[in-house]
C-alpha cells in the first residue's frame with residue numbers, strides 16, 4: 001500500500017462557549033493552524049473531509065453544505081463522515097484512505113462541535129413513543145457498563161478518580177485544553193458529586209466548543225515537508241450493533257477486533273512494549289482501564305493495574321492522554337480527531353509541555369455510539385515496514 | 386382505520402395497513418402502532434465578525450454585502466472568500482432596492498414563513514450586489530410576479546438583528562435607492578409591520594452590536610413500530626411480557642426485533658416472566674432538559690427470566706440497596722390504565738429472594 005503521513009495539525013482554543021466565532025470561524029481557526037503547521041497553502045489541498053457528530057447537536061442538517069466555502073471546498077471534493085463520537089477518528093481514517101489509494105496527494109480533514117449552540121444531554125435523551133422515560137444522556141448510558149467493569153475486574157474504587165487527576169493535570173500542560181486543573185487531587189475528585197452513580201462529576205468530560213484539523217499527504221508530500229511528519233503506519237475501523245443478546249459492553253468485540261487488525265497492520269506484536277504514548281477516547285475516567293484491555297495493552301481484567309501503578313502518567317511505561325484527553329476537552333465531533341492529532345504531535349516532537357520524551361510510536365483512538373463504532377491509527381517517526 | 390386515544394400520554398395510535406417497505410403487514414395479530422414524536426429546541430447561533438455586522442446592519446435598517454478579492458459583493462455576505470479562501474473583512478452597504486432574478490409562487494404559506502398570505506419566493510439581487518438573496522415578495526397575486534421586476538425591502542417594525550428584520554420585499558416601481566435610504570415600504574400596505582421612516586428616528590439603530598441569534602427548531606415525526614415490537618406492545622396492554630427467539634442464534638429477544646447479530650426477524654414466541662435479575666444499573670442524580678422523572682432514580686438493566694437480553698427499567702427501593710444480581714419483580718399499574726406501553730409497568734421492586742449468582746447473568750450485562 002502507498003504511504004501516507006500527517007504533515008500538520010491544528011486545533012482551536014476549546015472552551016464552554018466560543019461566542020466570538022461562528023461554526024465556520026471555529027473550523028477555520030483549526031484549519032488555518034493546521035495549514036501553517038503543515039507548511040502548505042490552499043492550492044496544494046486536493047480534497048476536504050468533514051466530520052461532525054449527530055446533526056441534532058447543533059440543529060443544522062448537513063452543515064457541510066453551508067460550511068463549504070469556509071472549509072475551502074469550492075472546486076474540490078468534499079465528503080462528510082458520520083460515526084457519532086468516533087467521527088473525528090473516522091474522518092482521519094477516510095482522509096488517509098484517499099491518500100493511500102492514490103486518489104489525492106494532500107487531503108484536509110477537519111472535525112468540529114459547537115456544543116454551546118444546543119444541549120447534547122437533551123439531544124441524546126429524546127424519548128420515542130412506546131418507551132419508558134428512562135434515558136439520561138451518555139452518562140446514563142455508560143454508567144451501568146462502568147459498574148459492570150468494576151465488578152468484573154474487581155478494580156479498587158479509587159482507580160476512576162486516579163484517571164481524572166492524571167488527565168486534568170495533564171490538561172494543565174496543554175494550552176488548548178478546556179479544563180486545566182493543576183491543583184486537582186484524589187480527595188477533591190472523590191468529594192465531587194455523583195452524577196450517574198458510579199460516575200462522579202470530576203470523572204466526566206466537559207461540554208466544549210472546538211475544532212481540529214489535520215493535513216495528510218502522500219509519500220512525496222511527506223518527503224517534501226521541511227518539518228518532521230508523522231507517518232501513518234496503520235489505520236483500522238470496526239462496527240457492531242449497539243445492542244444484541246450477549247453484547248460485551250465492557251470489552252466490545254468491534255474494538256478488540258479493530259485493535260488486533262491495527263497492531264497486525266502496523267507490525268506491532270507487543271503493544272505495551274512498542275507503543276510509546278496513547279491518546280485514547282476516555283469520556284468517563286473508568287474508560288481508561290476498560291480500553292487499555294480492549295486495545296490489548298493488558299489482558300482482560302488487568303487494565304486498572306497499569307493505571308493504578310502510575311504507568312499511564314507522563315514518564316510512565318505507557319503515557320495515556322498526555323494532552324488531557326476527552327476529560328479535559330470535549331467538542332464531541334472533534335474529540336476523536338484530537339486524539340489522532342495529539343498522537344501525531346507526539347511523534348513529530350511538537351507536543352510542547354505535554355511532550356513524551358523520545359516518543360517514536362503513538363496510538364490515536366476513538367469510539368462512538370453505544371460502543372458501536374471504533375476507529376484508530378498508529379503513527380510513527382518513521383514509515384515502518 | 387383504527388384510532389385509539391392513550392389518555393395517559395395523550396397519544397393517538399393509528400393503525401397502518403402499509404409501511405414504506407411492505408405491502409401488507411399482519412395487522413390481524415399485531416397492528417403496527419403509530420404516534421406523534423415532536424421535538425423542539427431553541428438553538429443559539431454565535432455569528433462571528435461578518436454575520437454579526439450583517440445582522441447589526443439589518444437591525445439598523447441597512448443591508449451590508451461582503452466584498453471578495455475579485456471585487457464581487459455578496460449579499461447575504463460570505464464569511465470566507467470562495468476563491469482565495471481568505472477571511473472576508475470588507476463589508477459595504479448596498480441598496481434596499483433590487484431586481485428579481487428568478488421566482489416561484491406559494492399559494493398556501495406554511496407556519497413560520499415570512500407571510501401568511503400567498504406570496505412569491507424570489508431570488509433578489511439588490512442594487513450594488515453581485516449575488517442574489519432568497520426572500521419573500523408580497524406581490525398579491527402570481528400574475529404580478531415576473532423576472533426582472535423591481536422590489537424594495539419592507540422593514541419589520543420590531544427588529545432584533547435577524548434575517549426577519551426584513552419582513553419581506555414589495556414591488557417598487559421607483560428608481561434605485563441609495564444604500565443609506567433606510568425608509569421602509571409603504572406602511573399602509575403592511576399593517577403592523579412598519580410605522581417609522583427615516584434613519585435616526587428609530588431607537589433600535591443605536592443598540593449594541595448583534596453577536597448571536599436564536600434559531601428555534603421544531604421537528605414533527607410519526608413514529609411507527611415494527612410488526613415485532615407491535616406484538617410486544619399489544620401483549621403489554623394485556624399485562625403480558627412477550628419475547629421471541631431468533632431462528633439463527635436461538636437467543637430470546639425482549640422486545641422482539643430483527644436480531645441485530647444475524648439480521649433475521651425473531652419468530653418463535655416465548656413467554657417471559659415479569660420477574661428478573663438486575664444485571665447492572667445507574668443511579669441518575671443529574672437533572673437535564675426534557676427529563677420526565679425527578680432525580681435521583683435508579684435505571685437498571687433487568688434480565689427477565691427466560692430472556693437473553695436485558696430491558697432497561699426503573700427500580701424502586703432504597704437507591705443504596707440496589708445491587709447487581711438483585712432479584713426483582715414488575716409492579717404493574719392499575720389494569721384499567723393499561724395501554725400499549727412499557728409504562729404499564731410502573732417500576733420493578735426487590736423480591737427479597739437471594740441474589741442471582743454473577744455467572745448466571747455475566748453474559749447479559
Ligand SMILES: [Zn+2]
Pocket residue numbers: 631632633634635636644645646647648
Ligand atoms: Zn440471532
